[in-house]
Amino acid sequence: MIFYDCSTAPNPRRARMVIVEKGLTVETHDISIAEGQQLSPEFLKINPRATVPVLITDDGTTLTENIAIATYLEAVHPEPPLMGRTxxxxxxxxxxxxxxxxxxxxxxxxxxxxxxxxxxxxxxxxxxxxxxxxxxxxxxxxxxxxxxxxxxxxxxxxxxxxxxxxxxxxxxxxxxxxxxxxxxxxxxxxxxxxxxxxxxxxxxxxxxx
The missing domain is CATH 1.20.1050.10 (Glutathione S-transferase Yfyf (Class Pi); Chain A, domain 2)
Structure with a gap:
């Protein structure tokens, strides 16, 4: 997995916390919103919507929403559960x-x-x-x-x-x-x-x- 983060923004922090709660170590790249890196041609190839977080799954799927990232991580690493048991x-x-x-x-x-x-x-x-x-x-x-x-x-x-x-x-x-x-x-x-x-x-x- 590859995770595109921004250390100063709230939405990527939500995904970071899920990753930590799951006990995972993920390759991470920090995208500086302050410097406008989310608008760079290189990043727009990854996410044309110019937003973070982004998670590239082990199968190469690009996920760009927190709920999608959490759902994927819950499915492949169900413990500890963060989205309910029953x-x-x-x-x-x-x-x-x-x-x-x-x-x-x-x-x-x-x-x-x-x-x-x-x-x-x-x-x-x-x-x-x-x-x-x-x-x-x-x-x-x-x-x-x-x-x-x-x-x-x-x-x-x-x-x-x-x-x-x-x-x-x-x-x-x-x-x-x-x-x-x-x-x-x-x-x-x-x-x-x-x-x-x-x-x-x-x-x-x-x-x-």
């Missing part, structure tokens, strides 16, 4: 991962890409140059605040997002919550369930990935 668990992991991506990941990206000077003209990932929209940044900040409420409510009911077991959904939520620092947002101090969960997440070796 049908119900699998459904809950898929559900909460999707919720986290839309309510958390998209919200943070909306605020960051539409406000940060480094993202000027790059309001969306991919090959197109698109202008920032300040109103979307404001909406993103409001959505992140709502996401933190959603996260704490769920974690007040169950130790991990999808139930009793750590899963891909926790990885996604942790990465997006951590990356919210770039828009100067953090879970409120009185969100005790979230902070307990964050402590347990940070104690995992994959958190340093």
């Amino acid at each position: 049908p119900d668990e699998k459904g809950l992991v898929a559900m909460w991962n999707a919720i986290v991506e839309f309510e958390g990941g998209v919200a943070v990206a909306e605020a960051f890409r539409n406000s940060h000077p480094a993202m000027k003209g790059r309001a969306l990932p991919g090959p197109m140059d698109l202008p920032q929209i300040p109103e979307l940044a404001e909406r993103g900040l409001a959505r992140v605040s709502a996401f933190f409420e959603l996260l704490n409510d769920r974690l007040s009911e169950t130790p991990w997002l999808a139930g009793d077991a750590f899963s891909l959904a926790d990885i996604s939520a942790f990465v997006f919550t951590d990356f919210a620092r770039v828009i100067k947002m953090r879970p409120p101090e009185d969100h005790a369930a979230t902070h307990d969960w964050l402590e347990r997440m940070r104690a995992r070796p994959s958190a340093a990935a």
Whole structure:
């Protein structure tokens, strides 16, 4: 396998954490988004959509989405399971991962890409140059605040997002919550369930990935 990473971006970090949780060592190439390497002719041959992460499987298949990479790694390295053991668990992991991506990941990206000077003209990932929209940044900040409420409510009911077991959904939520620092947002101090969960997440070796 060959993994195309970016050490500063949240989405590749999600895939890195899955790789670490699976106990795998994978050939890795770092693609600097800050330097625009994802737009280079060499990388566009690998992924014309100009996004990371990318995983080239042992059979040469190119996977360019986190859910695809996690699904592949779960299939070829099922232990430890990150996408549920029973049908119900699998459904809950898929559900909460999707919720986290839309309510958390998209919200943070909306605020960051539409406000940060480094993202000027790059309001969306991919090959197109698109202008920032300040109103979307404001909406993103409001959505992140709502996401933190959603996260704490769920974690007040169950130790991990999808139930009793750590899963891909926790990885996604942790990465997006951590990356919210770039828009100067953090879970409120009185969100005790979230902070307990964050402590347990940070104690995992994959958190340093």
